[in-house]
Amino acid sequence: MIDKNSPLPIYYQIQEWIRKKMDDGEWEPGDMLPSERIFAEQFNISRMTVRQAITELVNEGLLRREKGKGTFVAEKKLEQPLQGLTSFTEDMKARGFQPGNKLYEFRVTPPSRDVADALNMKKTDSVYELERVRLADNKPMALEMTSIHAGVVTNLSKDIAQSSLYNYIEQTLGLTIGHASQTLESALAGEKEAELLQIEAGDPILWISRKTHLQDGTPFEYVRSAYRGDRYKFSIHLPRSTRRH
Amino acid sequence: MIDKNSPLPIYYQIQEWIRKKMDDGEWEPGDMLPSERIFAEQFNISRMTVRQAITELVNEGLLRREKGKGTFVAEKKLEQPLQGLTSFTEDMKARGFQPGNKLYEFRVTPPSRDVADALNMKKTDSVYELERVRLADNKPMALEMTSIHAGVVTNLSKDIAQSSLYNYIEQTLGLTIGHASQTLESALAGEKEAELLQIEAGDPILWISRKTHLQDGTPFEYVRSAYRGDRYKFSIHLPRSTRRH
DNA sequence: CATGTTAATTGGTATAGACAACTATATATT
DNA sequence: AATATATAGTTGTCTATACCAATTAACATG
Numbered sequence: 001m002i003d004k005n006s007p008l009p010i011y012y013q014i015q016e017w018i019r020k021k022m023d024d025g026e027w028e029p030g031d032m033l034p035s036e037r038i039f040a041e042q043f044n045i046s047r048m049t050v051r052q053a054i055t056e057l058v059n060e061g062l063l064r065r066e067k068g069k070g071t072f073v074a075e076k077k078l079e080q081p082l083q084g085l086t087s088f089t090e091d092m093k094a095r096g097f098q099p100g101n102k103l104y105e106f107r108v109t110p111p112s113r114d115v116a117d118a119l120n121m122k123k124t125d126s127v128y129e130l131e132r133v134r135l136a137d138n139k140p141m142a143l144e145m146t147s148i149h150a151g152v153v154t155n156l157s158k159d160i161a162q163s164s165l166y167n168y169i170e171q172t173l174g175l176t177i178g179h180a181s182q183t184l185e186s187a188l189a190g191e192k193e194a195e196l197l198q199i200e201a202g203d204p205i206l207w208i209s210r211k212t213h214l215q216d217g218t219p220f221e222y223v224r225s226a227y228r229g230d231r232y233k234f235s236i237h238l239p240r241s242t243r244r245h
Numbered sequence: 246m247i248d249k250n251s252p253l254p255i256y257y258q259i260q261e262w263i264r265k266k267m268d269d270g271e272w273e274p275g276d277m278l279p280s281e282r283i284f285a286e287q288f289n290i291s292r293m294t295v296r297q298a299i300t301e302l303v304n305e306g307l308l309r310r311e312k313g314k315g316t317f318v319a320e321k322k323l324e325q326p327l328q329g330l331t332s333f334t335e336d337m338k339a340r341g342f343q344p345g346n347k348l349y350e351f352r353v354t355p356p357s358r359d360v361a362d363a364l365n366m367k368k369t370d371s372v373y374e375l376e377r378v379r380l381a382d383n384k385p386m387a388l389e390m391t392s393i394h395a396g397v398v399t400n401l402s403k404d405i406a407q408s409s410l411y412n413y414i415e416q417t418l419g420l421t422i423g424h425a426s427q428t429l430e431s432a433l434a435g436e437k438e439a440e441l442l443q444i445e446a447g448d449p450i451l452w453i454s455r456k457t458h459l460q461d462g463t464p465f466e467y468v469r470s471a472y473r474g475d476r477y478k479f480s481i482h483l484p485r486s487t488r489r490h
Numbered sequence: 491c492a493t494g495t496t497a498a499t500t501g502g503t504a505t506a507g508a509c510a511a512c513t514a515t516a517t518a519t520t
Numbered sequence: 521a522a523t524a525t526a527t528a529g530t531t532g533t534c535t536a537t538a539c540c541a542a543t544t545a546a547c548a549t550g
Contacts (some may be wrong), residue, residue: 009503023399029462035530046505048293051531059304060422064460068512075462174547179306179319180483186431186474204449206431215276215309217320229431236481238425254533280500291535296501312501373542 002043016052022062033071053212061237087166088144092136095212100135106158108150115147118211118222126150130161133196134225140197142227153219169220178215182235184208192224198239204229247288255290259298267307267318278308278316280478306482332411335391345380351403353395362393363456363467371395375406378441381476382432385442388471397465414465423460429453429479449474 002013021027033039036054040047054071058064064074092099111119111127119127128148134141148156152171160168169175185207196203205226212221227234247258266272267449278284281299285292299316302308307343309319337344356372364372373393379386393401398414403411414420430452450471457466472479 011503037530047509048383048506049504052503064462065531066460066513068514068529070513070530073457074295178309182481183479184429184451184479184481186449186472188433190450200448204431204433205428206451213320215311227431232430234429236427236429238427256533282500291537293536294534297533309502311543313499313544315543317498 002045003045004045011049011053011056011116014039014043014050015057018063021205025104026151026216027073029073029075031067031073033073037072047073063067066119067231070156083154088134091133095138097141101132101162103130103132103158103162105129105131106161109211110162111147115222119147119149119219128153128156128161139231140228141231142225143193143196144225145221149218149220152214162204176215178213178217180212181208182208182210183186186229189226197226197228199228199230205210206232208234209235247290247291256298256301258289259284259290259295259303259393263298263302264307272318274318274320277314278318280315295394305314311343318457320431333379333387337379338388342381342386343382343383346377346406346407347380348375348377348403350374350376350438351406357391360467363369364392364464365396366394366396373401373406377407379470384476386473386476388438388441394463394465397463399460410466421460423462425455425457427453427455430476434471442471442473444473444475451477451479453479 001017003116003134004010006013018027018033020107024221027033029032033054034042036050039045039176043050054063054065057222058065058071062074064072066072107129108126109122109129110123111125113123115121115127116123117127123125128146128150130144130146132144132146133201139167146161148161150156150166152167152175156165166177170177174194187205187207189197189199189201189203189205191201192204193199194203206229207226209222209224211219212223213219247255248450249255262412263272263278278299279287280346281292281295288295292479299308299310301438303310303316307319309317309364311317332337333342340466352374353371354374354448355368356370360366360377361368361370366372373395374389375389375390375391375393377391379389390476391406395401395411398410398418400411411422432450432452433447434442434444434448434450436446438444438450439448442450449463452469452471454467454469457468458464458466476481
């Protein structure tokens with residue numbers, strides 16, 4: 001069950017084991033887990049290692065600890081957890097839609113004022129830009145404009161940019177992706193959006209922009225998306241606050 | 246500096262000490278912290294305790310670890326961090342607005358279908374309901390409808406509901422607040438919203454609903470807000486993903 | 491000068507144990 | 521019957537130590 005000689009850390013193996021119990025429905029929300037000591041004894045590992053595994057799951061909101069009582073399976077989160085970065089494809093699958101993609105523009109160009117600002121670059125630098133319509137069950141869901149810092153993400157091809165950008169950055173370029181920040185706002189569709197999304201000008205649009213950084217803080221991607229207001233809800237889960245007031 | 250006999254845990258004292266260094270600007274983004282071993286030696290505590298302190302700050306996104314290199318102060322987050330629960334008041338202050346509040350309805354009533362669903366209650370139970378216009382610099386920013394489970398949050402007064410609900414729940418009732426989930430969507434203002442927000446029907450509105458739970462998962466609060474699309478942007482920070490794909 | 495090697499330093503993982511603080515239950519005591 | 525009191529079980533905090541893996545800089549070698 002647990003392989004001490006595996007290259008995978010023991011605490012990670014424990015995490016997966018616990019996750020599986022929950023995914024399989026063997027452990028249900030409200031159930032109490034075996035105590036940490038029993039865990040440690042059963043797997044013949046240290047209690048601190050058990051704690052490390054459990055602590056991460058608590059931070060993700062999957063488990064809940066109560067001093068003096070025990071550790072419990074948390075109530076199920078509603079809709080999409082959507083903490084952490086999720087791609088449009090994953091997002092749509094989680095919502096039960098068939099994701100699709102219609103690229104109508106791919107170019108290398110100097111950045112516009114907004115993009116240069118967001119990606120912290122000079123006007124003489126270059127960005128890769130993609131424009132596409134995102135589909136859900138073959139009907140337009142969003143219009144998406146992506147700008148990628150060409151000085152950071154080098155030798156990018158159209159195919160890779162479309163399908164596996166993050167993989168390329170981490171696996172091929174050996175960079176590590178860090179945090180992202182998103183802003184959402186409500187607006188009305190203009191002529192361009194209306195046409196591409198097959199709605200009427202004046203219909204509601206949810207604008208989502210995302211800026212993604214490397215681990216060292218360098219911004220490398222800026223995405224502006226216009227989602228159809230009648231088809232899309234954005235969900236977010238806020239874990240209990242650990243901050244002081 | 247660190248008091249081993251304090252009722253506050255040592256790891257917490259270390260956290261505060263580090264936070265202060267950053268707040269004071271003594272440590273700036275990109276700076277490297279003393280190594281964990283040096284920390285431990287300096288404060289005469291165990292390295293594992295230092296790690297506990299640092300790990301939480303890393304999870305909050307304030308620090309960044311790199312194996313073999315060190316631990317660094319993370320780049321500053323942009324705009325509102327807004328992870329964790331933030332009140333309208335705090336939100337507006339952070340944006341440089343003067344927050345205001347015009348309550349025009351406070352009642353105890355059986356829940357509507359939607360509210361009963363959201364708060365997981367019977368139609369014969371009771372909820373406290375508040376309706377108010379939220380102001381920023383004395384101009385309407387949002388319309389807010391709050392429903393509070395009267396069986397969980399007992400003996401609520403109009404004043405408390407308006408000003409310090411969360412404090413009341415935790416301090417007076419002795420309950421612990423847990424996670425919340427929010428959804429955002431774009432829509433057009435109807436007659437009612439238009440009038441109260443001093444905009445035109447058909448103008449863009451950002452609908453935000455929040456459901457807040459106790460630590461044991463019981464939902465106790467359901468809030469639906471209509472924000473003026475021309476005045477409000479919602480920002481969110483996504484820490485690096487710890488999830489598998 | 492370029493290249494490979496070594497050593498030192500860093501965070502990552504794991505151990506075995508200790509005591510504190512909190513909770514629930516059983517057991518006396520009044 | 522109600523109320524203390526012990527006690528066993530839980531998570532929370534902390535120690536001291538060990539070895540692993542990644543990075544960096546100094547050094548030796550070609």
